[in-house]
Amino acid sequence: MMDMTRRSMLAGATALLAAGAARAASGSTITRFDPELDRLIDPASPIEVIATGYRWAEGPVWVKRGGYLLFSDVPANIVHRWTRGKGAAPFLQPSGLAGPVPAGIREAGANGLAIDHAGALILADSGTRAIARVDLATRRKTILADRFEGKRFNSCNDVAIARNGAIYFTDPPYGLAEGDASPLKELPFNGVYRLSPTGLVTVIDRRLRRPNGIALSPRGDRLYVACSDEEAPEIRVYGLAADGAARGPGRRLVDFSAEHARRLPGLPDGMKVARTGHLFASGPGGLYVIAPDGRKLGLIAVGKAIANCAFGEDGRTLFMTASDSVLRLRLNMAA
16 A cells, blocks of 8 residues: 555546557666576566556456456556456446445555455455455455454455465555544454455454555465555564464564665555465565565566556466556566
């Protein structure tokens, strides 16, 4: 998530690329910090803009059954679908809260997206303050969870799906107009949760100020949580037991304090994990490629904050949502 000032600056952006068109992302760079990056990305690879004109693009996910990309425009309350050769068009509208939007809701749309094992779309529905499932054929929406211990979630932000179908998600207050001070806020914390296949909601961590992006390791034994806390910008890692519960309070894996101090655009936000275990994670300055041990291998920069990313097409394409645009980069390996 980014602050309201940056988003307001983007509110007037309406120009869209022609259907199926793409253009080079001007001013974009790929910086190698470690030679290990070359296994994953060629620093000379071009970065392309494939869609633009959004208020705040987020939550990209590749849909294999159909061969298209879905992504959120959270403030606009729309999920768009992008297909090669056709470009992007609205797919779900509204994507989140239906009907009149109360004054206390800052972001009515869906945010993070994922595809479950049955091929349905899982939404972190910020506006409805819930985790929801959408049948992609009928576009029928079902609420899976909207409360913990009888109290409504704040504004669900991002989701990750385990092998057994459990859904891990974050619940910061970004979707509420007054954040932590909102009169709509019912929970006294901003949590990281697990929704079991049977519908039971349990807390992984209730101590984080700004839990945001979330992802699982390839083996499902590690949970990663990005903290977009200006006082502690970091990615935390939690060991997971066989039943999916966290083993302990977690620890800091990646520290972005130095980059944040340099006033680089963005904060830790969305991320994905490649089959190699490498993290592709947003942070101050762009999207970082991070080794499983936490080393920063490289930085993809496009001159503005990158909110999230997804692997798609043949597995060798990295899609990135950056402020008002969606970008594409070819990889050296299948993620």
